[in-house]
Amino acid sequence: MSHSSLSEQQRASLLEQCAALDTASLSDALDSLGIDAGLLGIVQQVPGTRCSGFAFTVLYEPVDHSDGFKNAANYIDEVPPGSVVVSSNAGRLDATVWGDILTHVAVQRNVRGTVIDGVARDLDTVTRLQYPLFSRGRFMQSGKNRVQLKATQVPVEIGGVTVNPGDLIVGDASGCLVIPADKAEEVIQRAIAVENTERDIIASVGQGLSLAEARRLHRYDQPWLAAAAKTPSAA
Amino acid sequence: MSHSSLSEQQRASLLEQCAALDTASLSDALDSLGIDAGLLGIVQQVPGTRCSGFAFTVLYEPVDHSDGFKNAANYIDEVPPGSVVVSSNAGRLDATVWGDILTHVAVQRNVRGTVIDGVARDLDTVTRLQYPLFSRGRFMQSGKNRVQLKATQVPVEIGGVTVNPGDLIVGDASGCLVIPADKAEEVIQRAIAVENTERDIIASVGQGLSLAEARRLHRYDQPWLAAAAKTPSAA
Amino acid sequence: MSHSSLSEQQRASLLEQCAALDTASLSDALDSLGIDAGLLGIVQQVPGTRCSGFAFTVLYEPVDHSDGFKNAANYIDEVPPGSVVVSSNAGRLDATVWGDILTHVAVQRNVRGTVIDGVARDLDTVTRLQYPLFSRGRFMQSGKNRVQLKATQVPVEIGGVTVNPGDLIVGDASGCLVIPADKAEEVIQRAIAVENTERDIIASVGQGLSLAEARRLHRYDQPWLAAAAKTPSAA
Secondary structure (H helix, E strand, O other), rough: OHHHHHHHHHHHHHHHOOOOOOHHHHHHHHOOOOOEEEEEOOOOOOOOOOOEEEEEEEEEEEEOOOOOOOOOOOHHHHOOOOEEEHHHHHHEEEOOOOOOHHHHHHOOOOEEEEEEEEEEOOHOOOOOHOOEEEOOEEEEOOOOOOOOEEEEEOOOEEEEEEEEOOOEEEOOEEEEEEEEEHHHHHHHHHHHHHHHHHHHHHHHOOOOOHHHHHHHOOOOOOOHHHHHHHHOOOO | HHHOOOOOHHHHHHHHHHHOOOOOHHHHHHHOOOOEEEOOOOOEEEOOOEEEEEEEEEEEEEEHHHHHOOOOOOOHHHHOOOEEEEEEEEEEEEEEEEOOHHHHHHHHHOOOOOEEEEEEOHHHHHHHHOOOOOEEEEEOEEEOOOOEEEOOOOOOEEOEEEEOOOEEEEEEEOOOEEEEEHHHHHHHHHHHHHHHHHHHHHHHHHHHHHHHHHHHHOOOOOOOOOOHHHHOOOO | OOHHHOOOHHHHHHHHHOOOHHHHHHHHHHHHHHOOOOOOOOOOOOOOEEEEEEEEEEEEOOOOOHHHOOOOOHHHHHHOEEEEEEEEEEEEEEEEOOOOHHHHHHHOOOOOOEEEEEOOOOOHHHHHHHOOOEEEEEOOEOOOOEEEEEOOOOOOOOOOOOOOOOOOOEEEOOEEEEEEEHHHHHHHHHHHHHHHHHHHHHHHHHHHOHHHHHHHHHOOOOOOOOHHHOOOOOO
């Protein structure tokens, strides 16, 4: 199921469900399906923010100076609302591919966040606007004349994981992960079960059970199953 | 002096004294005794928190898949109040060994903090609970089926320094260090003298002395000595 | 133009102008002049702080133990108001060269911030005082008996860029950069033009232009030119 094959209503429903789910629960759901999903090395830059949305991918490459002057990329004009921009700069730390202008335009276009395999600048503005930005770090040197846009809406690889255009991206204080679009519904249902299982375990511990007892009672070996679907505990 | 050889009253007294001491002062005291103590690479994850407590050590190893399914570890049920959990995962960054369930149980058991040679998840929850967590970083992928518990309450090595069960662990915004249990009393006395010396120096500078004069006056070459024990300054 | 060749009034004027400029705009201005300026790897340690001032450089080297006991360095007594201390410890992560005493004295002397190619300690105090500190990280082990002062007010290299005594240093949430003293006036004028150009672009996007249109209108290919000096847009 590619991005375009989801109806607006399906997209809105997925985003609404994701908004209430942690990356940890989603990761457990993805693990239960054997899908590698965590973007290793990508770190939340604005404390307290989180994001979820459909990947709009952007691929940069080092500048080819034989081509003459390179203007800044204006791809943001094409990013639809509900997107998370996923910008690959090969992990490069000395040339930024995100800053205050893009942040202002993104906020105005209801873009839901940005993930950068590299660095961003204007972090004071990004923080003031509480814009969800995830990257390897921060620097202030422009990408202009250092890197150039190679392509948009192509698959990009970050930390060993491939992000395809239209995949679901979720980010919080623990990091960012990618959910393949055609698995999103199943992953979300399992993640909801994981969160319910964990809530039950925490409640049982609060009532005096040991963690071992609580985990056995609530089947922490199968947390992605809804309570009704779980094999009754032997305990 | 192993952990068990301290009386409850001695333990409480050490913890109370440590609660008022910075890692910097404790490190200077440990330096004065020739003891390497700083856990290099371990970083405070929740700004504004600090912790001190007796090490309960946990050692993980990569999963041996020939053993079949591995459940999550429930060691937290055995951690006594006043402990700091010290969890060694060999610095691994892609598999977490701490998350929201352990945090909730730790808070409930009056565990005073956690140090991870590796990464943790559910940082939004950890931050909301203001739980003192120190680690190499953050990620969201579970350790389940990636790493398994090898042992508890054994010596572990973090950043080149050995942590023994029952050692005193102190962490603040500058990082974490370990105080051998049998040296804790001496280290704390010296650290108190260091802090008094520094307070006197800062006060003297505030009254107009140069730093050179203030340091000479208050014997910054021997900051771990109580004022009465210091050789009078030549100044 | 060396530091000493600027009048007090010129110095005050440069500082006042810099206080309103982001490192991103200054970096674009420096790029337009072909000057490498960003200190790669140096990170803001106290969120929300920024600094600008004239570099007072400090160079450390590993302790030569054949020399006997080394006292802490007291160079801070000589740092003039309006300075930023730039302390080079060769990127070393296990021995601090900044802490609470230096912070207190710096605040008292109207020193405007500190940049460390290495690590600092007493981050709780530094944060409480909202002192602008930029470094590779944090640790608690003293530099005492690990490193020693080699020289002050000599050129130092940080992240591939040379900082000369008297250069202008500016730091914010995106990092730190150095502006050669004899280029400071020109760099600041260009940075002001960059900020005006960006403000105009953001305003135009707010009024409904695409980013491509807004950048063309406001000549984002020459952002460092004042509006009056720009070639009229072809758009």
